[in-house]
Amino acid sequence: MKRKILFLINPISGIGKQKTIENLLSKDFNNEKGEYEIQYTQHRGHAHELSKAAIGQFDIVVAVGGDGTVNEVGSALIGSKTAMAIIPTGSGNGLARYLQIPLRINRAIQVINEMKFKTIDTLSVNGQASLNVAGIGFDAFISHKFADIKDRGPLGYMKMIPKEFANYQSQTYTITIEGEKYKLPAFLLSFANSSQWGNNVHIAPQAKIDDGLIDVCIIKEFPKFTAPALLISLLDQSLDQRPYDVITRAKNIEIECDEPMLGHLDGEPVKLGQKAKIEINPLSLKVVVPPDDFNRNAFFDPLNTLKELIPPLPHIPNLPHLPKGLLGNDDK
Numbered sequence: 001m002k003r004k005i006l007f008l009i010n011p012i013s014g015i016g017k018q019k020t021i022e023n024l025l026s027k028d029f030n031n032e033k034g035e036y037e038i039q040y041t042q043h044r045g046h047a048h049e050l051s052k053a054a055i056g057q058f059d060i061v062v063a064v065g066g067d068g069t070v071n072e073v074g075s076a077l078i079g080s081k082t083a084m085a086i087i088p089t090g091s092g093n094g095l096a097r098y099l100q101i102p103l104r105i106n107r108a109i110q111v112i113n114e115m116k117f118k119t120i121d122t123l124s125v126n127g128q129a130s131l132n133v134a135g136i137g138f139d140a141f142i143s144h145k146f147a148d149i150k151d152r153g154p155l156g157y158m159k160m161i162p163k164e165f166a167n168y169q170s171q172t173y174t175i176t177i178e179g180e181k182y183k184l185p186a187f188l189l190s191f192a193n194s195s196q197w198g199n200n201v202h203i204a205p206q207a208k209i210d211d212g213l214i215d216v217c218i219i220k221e222f223p224k225f226t227a228p229a230l231l232i233s234l235l236d237q238s239l240d241q242r243p244y245d246v247i248t249r250a251k252n253i254e255i256e257c258d259e260p261m262l263g264h265l266d267g268e269p270v271k272l273g274q275k276a277k278i279e280i281n282p283l284s285l286k287v288v289v290p291p292d293d294f295n296r297n298a299f300f301d302p303l304n305t306l307k308e309l310i311p312p313l314p315h316i317p318n319l320p321h322l323p324k325g326l327l328g329n330d331d332k
């Protein structure tokens, strides 16, 4: 069966890799599997509008961009039969990396040729969708700053984060997880559907995208000189082993704060007000993923080969409640 595919290209995402896509599509897209159309997004929100209009007209909408573009496309397709595919050309590409979609455009096109589908969970934050990771606190503050700069790409983040970190003040939040309330100062609160923000920075190393649960990560206020240890644990996927931070799983979370909260949905800045309600929407979005042996059959990649030699971390069981000892009863 030939499928109808719409490529939506965000021309400002990342560092401009997407400029080669029309050439690569004419070379690498398998015309026996489908026929495609291409549209370029013209403004923020345009990919969402075009994706909504594509439901019933197209079988697959391809987000060619970063997590912001993926959020716009995926949020429009939730609950529909139209699937989302990704060609990662953004700055972080968190969801694409989690789903093991190659970062090289020609390889990502070959994934689409394979037409393998999977259904994933999505999150809702005050009624707005997040597909990868949503958050409140320092990461949200960075997403608001990043939205205003022209210097995109991973380097843009690397320049901005240390500068903003030096002056950032943690806020106190009241957190209700599955009916239990906690009050504490936190550097950031993350609500993870996949395991990573992007660029292989893992906020929730054990998160599974189809388990019907949100991995809630609370990074408590900490002395700034201990930041390198936190950074290492984010990079080597060991945040869940640090005694200072809390990762638990839940279907519903409520966050309250005396000040209006800045939030982000997949890296896109949002204003949340003084109350945020986060819920899981289980198995609500159809996506295109690589077949199991796709990356194994790729050309020899020494870094990937090395990664495969490292045994995976054991899967932690679901934790119904926050470990109270960690937060201290005075915080309740």
Ligand SMILES: Nc1ncnc2c1ncn2[C@@H]1O[C@H](COP(=O)(O)OP(=O)(O)OP(=O)(O)O)[C@@H](O)[C@H]1O
Pocket (backbone or CB within 6 Å): 010, 011, 012, 013, 014, 015, 041, 042, 043, 044, 045, 046, 065, 066, 067, 068, 069, 070, 072, 089, 090, 091, 092, 093, 094, 152, 153, 198, 266, 267, 268
């Ligand atoms: N033509 C356009 N002009 C300006 N902004 C656009 C245009 N098309 C899309 N956008 C917006 O660009 C923003 C950034 O896109 P995207 O998130 O895909 O890239 P990125 O930020 O470089 O990558 P990542 O999210 O992976 O870090 C999104 O908010 C999107 O809505």
